[in-house]
Amino acid sequence: QVQLQESGPGLVKPSETLSLTCTVSGYSISSGYYWGWIRQPPGKGLEWIGSIYHSGSTYYNPSLKSRVTISVDTSKNQFSLKLSSVTAADTAVYYCAREIHEDYGDYNYYMDVWGKGTTVTVSS
């Protein structure tokens, strides 16, 4: 079955760039679907960061758009997140997820498969 696994540094210094990768197994990214990043600060709720289509088209949360870049590497079956100029407020568990955008029937949109998450702390 489809599995997602986040990876990257667990500690990032303030003002630097956070970089994470999501490796997909059990499904070829180039076959379709959108792929997204979501984060959860300690003890708080979920915040969507942005998403990418297998072709490379992206859409981002307006509140983070100026600092976010999401890219895809179909040869490695991975997609990546870069978040620049981080502060302590960016400390969170970061999840990657698959997005379903049905193009038939009820045209449902939802996130069905999630990675386990990776904790990123911003601190000097």
Place this chain on the structure above:
Amino acid sequence: EIVLTQSPGTLSLSPGERATLSCRASQSVSSSYLAWFQQKPGQAPRLLIFGASSRATGIPDRFSGSGSGTDFTLTISRLEPEDFAVYYCQQYGSSLWTFGQGTKVEIK
């Protein structure tokens, strides 16, 4: 941006009881774009309901979703011990996903 407000913040119930969780949107949401997730401590969110009322694969039928427009409900008909967790609603609109702040279902 559509804001989702969940109520109550915490629901204290006993196993076997019925749980009713509310998700209210600041403006109308397409039912096709409304989902519910369950999250347990230290785990990723798990999709329960999509399209406002369709259960995801492997989700027991004690979980059901309903509603339309600005008011949506997740119902757990009879709480099992493994159902005590935090529940989030989520919507997609104008190329933006937003989540409610969550409802914690705790053991009374």
